[in-house]
Amino acid sequence: MSRLVTGVRSFSTAASSMLAGVTSARSAGHPSSFQVFRDVPQLRQLRRQLLRNDRSVGFVPTMGALHEGHLSLIREAARENTDIFVSIFVNPTQFGVNEDLSSYPRTWDSDVEKLEQLNEELAKATAAGSDTPTGRISAIFAPTSKVMYPSMPPSSEIDGDGSFVTITPLSKKLEGGSRPVFFRGVATVCMKLFNAVTPDRVYFGQKDIQQTVIIKRMVQDFLIGTEVRIVSTTREPTGLALSSRNVYLGERRRAVGLTIYKALKAADEAYRSGKTSREDILGAARSVTKRVLAEQEALSPTERALFEADYISLADPDTLDELDLVDRSKGAVLSAALKMAPLEETKPGEDCGLGDGKVAVRLIDNIILQPQQ
Amino acid sequence: MSRLVTGVRSFSTAASSMLAGVTSARSAGHPSSFQVFRDVPQLRQLRRQLLRNDRSVGFVPTMGALHEGHLSLIREAARENTDIFVSIFVNPTQFGVNEDLSSYPRTWDSDVEKLEQLNEELAKATAAGSDTPTGRISAIFAPTSKVMYPSMPPSSEIDGDGSFVTITPLSKKLEGGSRPVFFRGVATVCMKLFNAVTPDRVYFGQKDIQQTVIIKRMVQDFLIGTEVRIVSTTREPTGLALSSRNVYLGERRRAVGLTIYKALKAADEAYRSGKTSREDILGAARSVTKRVLAEQEALSPTERALFEADYISLADPDTLDELDLVDRSKGAVLSAALKMAPLEETKPGEDCGLGDGKVAVRLIDNIILQPQQ
Structure with missing residues (x-):
């Protein structure tokens, strides 16, 4: 772990560049309601502190481009945990060589804005004395590719070298038929994220049903100390699943x-x-x-x-x-x-x-x- | 995790069958100095309790047949941790189809006796007021194959299905040349064990040098929150490495x-x-x-x-x-x-x-x- 560069900052919409090493204020007079972590060591420090204080962590892994579906996962996590960690990382190893990694939408500013608004909503629900007090988003984990793939450039080749988690035959079925590296990439990045966050519970949407089956299998087979929660698909009023x-x-x-x-x-x-x-x-x-x-x-x-x-x-x-x-x-x-x-x-x-x-x-x-x- | 059967017992030399669900006494008047766990949930409970009490856990994974080399790993762990967990599990997935899984020595009674003696030695060292108080063995994790491979029978075929960790190209070199499934099996079982124990530090012997390189790589690449310690090879007086x-x-x-x-x-x-x-x-x-x-x-x-x-x-x-x-x-x-x-x-x-x-x-x-x- 010694090669990982330590990095942590609080989010600031005023200085929205991901690389700015600042600051604690969202904008004048509006302190940010969560911290943004770019690397693992200080995320772990926060996690350990929460554990000692008997607080619980629900984890929602995302690739950004947040929509109501993601927010519904976080709301569900807020019902069961005191603290919510959200990761935003567009994972290269789950995109095939000819797939749309570069065109995948990257919307950092609006993602953070949505999370801030959701935290305000959660705070109000608690303040309004709802029956069950809700948790809040405490941390955004937005690592670089180098943090997530520290020793070798991530490979999208099915026979490429690297450190991977494979779950077969599950990962060859359905979506895996046309996307041979997809679930290897998903399982691999989730194993890394789970190890970095060590959440009490993780939240996935039912929309990606095969992903939920594979993650449940991974948690079971690798004796991972977390509970997997599947949240039903959020749909537009017409019925179209959000994506x-x-x-x-x-x-x-x-x-x-x-x-x-x-x-x-x-x-x-x-x-x-x-x-x-x-x-x-x-x-x-x-x-x-x-x-x-x-x-x-x-x-x-x-x-x-x-x-x-x-x-x-x-x-x-x-x-x-x-x-x-x-x-x-x-x-x-x-x-x-x-x-x-x-x-x-x-x-x-x-x-x-x-x-x-x-x-x-x-x-x-x-x-x-x-x-x- | 819900399929895992809960199981924990204290070791008893009197009732040495691994399957007896008893007891707390080693023999009349000699309480056992550690607990033996056959399943994950209660091991996790002990681990969490130690974490809350600010105690540290060093982990020594073994396949049993313990010798001075293993004991030297535990002594090293005792210098750095308050509690030591030792696992004893002959891992089927690291043996090739034509390899010696069935002939691998299984010596449960003498293994436990050695660990009891070592705990006495460690207690005496502390009592004698050695400069640094030493930790003790608190737990033996001796899971069944079903606990370690809960969803599918473990495969030893290189193209067999299952849930695996692969670390390439490292695992294809040296020992991996003649034993193609070996390091896949080692990495897979270590990932499971690390998730079950969540140790602060893990101890491996330098004798299996490729294993140490692969485990260090796995810990780095999968962001595992543990430190890897390599302990130099224990040798017979002639120089022959213990095995x-x-x-x-x-x-x-x-x-x-x-x-x-x-x-x-x-x-x-x-x-x-x-x-x-x-x-x-x-x-x-x-x-x-x-x-x-x-x-x-x-x-x-x-x-x-x-x-x-x-x-x-x-x-x-x-x-x-x-x-x-x-x-x-x-x-x-x-x-x-x-x-x-x-x-x-x-x-x-x-x-x-x-x-x-x-x-x-x-x-x-x-x-x-x-x-x-």
């Missing part, structure tokens, strides 16, 4: 992208109505995607948004093995990935999202088919 | 096995006398092994002990890359593996070791070529 990538959608693709959720809901209804076979359940989903795609194809290039269904899966909740038949006492994970193609032609003044509709956007979503008596 | 496998040697092979140390010493002398080229340093070692082998081959099958040099390596201390030239300011790791063949013919009454001289024994040893000004 940092949604900013690339624009209005037209946002509307058509909702198909993924509608297809899953149709399959869930089939299950609730008594169907248990793969054919019946996934058939209900596929008939939705087929119908919408046919409708879109009938429209002109200035009106339509085309997409491809990458996969629709019906799988065991622990192993993610595909199921031919759902055991109603155990339930299942119904998940899908859908790739929104770039818009073919845009209209003047159209809201096409970040990147003017030229960026393909892969949407994922899932529903848990609940166990029934 | 659990030495019990298989017998007198004749024990004498010839010393060749590995003599060869390393000759190379170290070449380095100390000013040589820095690979040819000069390793040449000095090889001339020793060649000479001894020629001497042995001249003897009759009832007198001789044959061996093969597996490798002799001159490597960088951090990367284990082979060196053509030693940078004197940095030093190097000089290491070797030597395989003692089974005895061809034995003599009546001869001490041939466990297995009657029929077991091939692979010896490893190393010397650090010290950096010089």
Whole structure:
């Protein structure tokens, strides 16, 4: 650990450069409500101090680009812990060689602003004498790549050298099929973050269902002393699952992208109505995607948004093995990935999202088919 | 973690079966000086209690078959910590498919007896008012395979599924060349043990030099909050490095096995006398092994002990890359593996070791070529 450079500062919106080594005030008269750590040793010091004072730490790892989904994880953490640590780190090893690491949205200032506002909200809830006092965000951990990958440059090659955590066969399924290094990167960075923070509880969103299954498995298999909490997916009023990538959608693709959720809901209804076979359940989903795609194809290039269904899966909740038949006492994970193609032609003044509709956007979503008596 | 079965008992030599769920007394009137844990939750409870009381934990992971080398690690840990945790677990994932997992010595009763005696020694040292009070062994962690590998049977196949830590390219070098799953197994089990114990310091013997390099790298890369201490190799008066496998040697092979140390010493002398080229340093070692082998081959099958040099390596201390030239300011790791063949013919009454001289024994040893000004 001796090679790690010590670094800690309190956040200041006035001096928003990540590299400025200052200060304790958010702006004149508004002290910052949390500390920002760029390195591990002083984060550990705070953690140890909290432990000695019998305080509990809930940890929410993020890659920034915070949205209501992330905030819902933090609110959940605030119900169960006195202190919340949030990490913001865009992890290179979970992006494939040809994937979108450089285009991943980086929105530090607005992220911090959202966290400050959330802390004010949490403080008010406590002050207003809500039944259960809530915890607060105490620390943001925003490490450099060198802090997270100290000995070798992080590799995104599947056979690249480095220090990795692998969880197979789970990580080869579903999302792992098209993204072979993704869950190796996720498990590896989470192991590092968990070791740096040593949280009592960690919070993940159900939206990334395979990630939740892999993290639960990692915590179990590696005897990690933390509890994993899964928080249900936050959705737009239409039902579209929140995602940092949604900013690339624009209005037209946002509307058509909702198909993924509608297809899953149709399959869930089939299950609730008594169907248990793969054919019946996934058939209900596929008939939705087929119908919408046919409708879109009938429209002109200035009106339509085309997409491809990458996969629709019906799988065991622990192993993610595909199921031919759902055991109603155990339930299942119904998940899908859908790739929104770039818009073919845009209209003047159209809201096409970040990147003017030229960026393909892969949407994922899932529903848990609940166990029934 | 919820699948882990809670289990803790105090050790009792009277009821030495590992599976008996008893008791607190070592034997009538002699309370046991440490607790034996078979599972994680109550070990964690003790650890947390020690943390709150500002006590420090040094951790010595072992596979049992304890000898003076292990005890020297514990004595070192006692100098720096109030409490010492020792694990005894023969880790299946570090044995290859065709390796000697089943024949690895399992000596629970004598291991515990040695630890009890060592605790008495440590208590006496403190009572006698030695300058620095020493810590004591507080806990033995002797988990089942199911506790250590809770979700899937542990695989020893290089492409087998499971949850693993891989540290490459370090783990492919030297010992990893002939044992492809070895360091994956070591890193994986150590990550689990470190998570279960969360020690302030961990102790490893220099004898397994590649293991020490890999563990240091793992601790650094995964931001593990512990310090790694390397303790110099304990040797028999002749110079032979202690090893659990030495019990298989017998007198004749024990004498010839010393060749590995003599060869390393000759190379170290070449380095100390000013040589820095690979040819000069390793040449000095090889001339020793060649000479001894020629001497042995001249003897009759009832007198001789044959061996093969597996490798002799001159490597960088951090990367284990082979060196053509030693940078004197940095030093190097000089290491070797030597395989003692089974005895061809034995003599009546001869001490041939466990297995009657029929077991091939692979010896490893190393010397650090010290950096010089």
